[in-house]
Amino acid sequence: MLLDFNKLGAWKWALSAICAVMSLFLLLPILFIVALSFGNSRWLIFPPPGWTLKWYEELFADPRWMGAALTSAKIGVIVMVISVALGLLASLALVRGTFKGREVLRAFFLTPMVLPVVIVAVALYAAFLRLGLNGTLLGFVIAHVIVALPFAIITITGALETFDPAIEDAAILCGASPWEARLRVTLPGIRHGLFSAAIFSFLISWDEVVLAIFMASPSLQTLPVKVWTTLRQDLTPVIAAASTLLVALTVLLMIAAAVLRKGKSE
């Protein structure tokens, strides 16, 4: 009877209580930062003695924070485009290809996801020192595409696997060229997968810290690098303000992803 919620008796309440405590454990720190960002205590006293927007003013008035946010957005968008494009091509090869070793190739594509990112970061750092790519936009983009690509490939192959290739064949039989069929039949058919892959790729780049710490230079840094360097000095409430904006963005993108999923199931 342990898998029937209503027949659990007293255990039902125990399980619900554990669930509730764990939810609070996950949720409260996030709400805590949001509250602190509006609190007027520089020493992060909670509950704050009063409320203010000055940390946001400080954040928006500082060209370094704004510059870092702009850099992050720029890199995120470029990474998103490249990662979805390469991911789509690779997924077509993995799902529709007829060559041998497709499973090995799939495993190869996913390795950057399973290796500790610090190893990738240190290895790329060494390579980029030689190539002069450290502290450049291109360096950041390459590093982030490497770690975003596995997620794009997982999402897009998932969408392609549920899309019946017979529909593409039918288009070809009706006179479409293979490329026309891919572009005008298959692509629209898997658009939800492509959108999810785009959101994932952007978020991975936008939030990525470890690679970015190694790629950054004093003149070019992303938002997470700026947060990281500031955090190592002190715990200023400006970070709470920046974090709150990041949480807001996350919530927006989660809603976007949920709407996409809903659109898919209809």
Add this chain to the structure above:
Amino acid sequence: MFSAAAPRRGSGLGFAMPAILLLAAFFVIPVVFLLTRSVTEPQLGLQNYATLVGSSTYAKVFFNTFFVAGVVTLVTVLIAFPVAWALAIMPARWSAVVFAIILLSMWTNLLARTYAWMVLLQQTGLINRMLKAVGLIDQPLQLTNNLVGVTIGMVYIMLPFMILPLMGVIKKIDPAILQAAALCGATRWQALTRVLVPLATPGIASGALMVFVMSLGYFVTPSLLGGTANMMLAELIAQQVQSLVNWGMGGAAAFLLLLVTLGLYAVQLRFLDRKEAA
């Protein structure tokens, strides 16, 4: 079948080429190159590995890494099992709320989450003041810049990675098996320990292995909540390369981390997947 009538296409390997070339140039070659430097710098030989294994400073780093990863995995499993179990059988409208909280936490910026714990756990932080207010402690506890802080911060980050797969495994268990256990006279506790937990073990084991491996190579949370005195392996690699410019030692430490990571994944593929298939 239409496939015979469909026009011939190439094998499709060409489509994968851009991704293959990118990964070869900026992933495979740099990683291989880094690992070779561990045996070529400062001179050819295994001296870097000898230093890593021989010195007590590095022994402490290895101990910290495996100890924290072990404790984090254990705590995560103990919390995640009841939560995943509840989520698998709860009415949908409740589980949707818990699920949304898990996803929100998972997708919230890692630094923002770590910052929250740095503030909460500091000497004058909310946790210490609450413990003091209820009379549990007289002096504030040292909760950051040590392994306690790292463990709390890491459990917070790893929980979703354990709960979500485990929930999938428990959902797949046939409730009839547990009904059968009850009909055969098993008490609730017996049904839990002799039926439900054993049936969920493949999921627990693979989730635990994933959390353990991820914790071993974690960089951000240990360096912010642990401080330099409680270094873990990923920080050691970064420090050797960035501050000490000792590529030989950095490469050697990276190779050990890589070996352990791939070794544990191999265990997972070899034993756990087979068990699930059986």
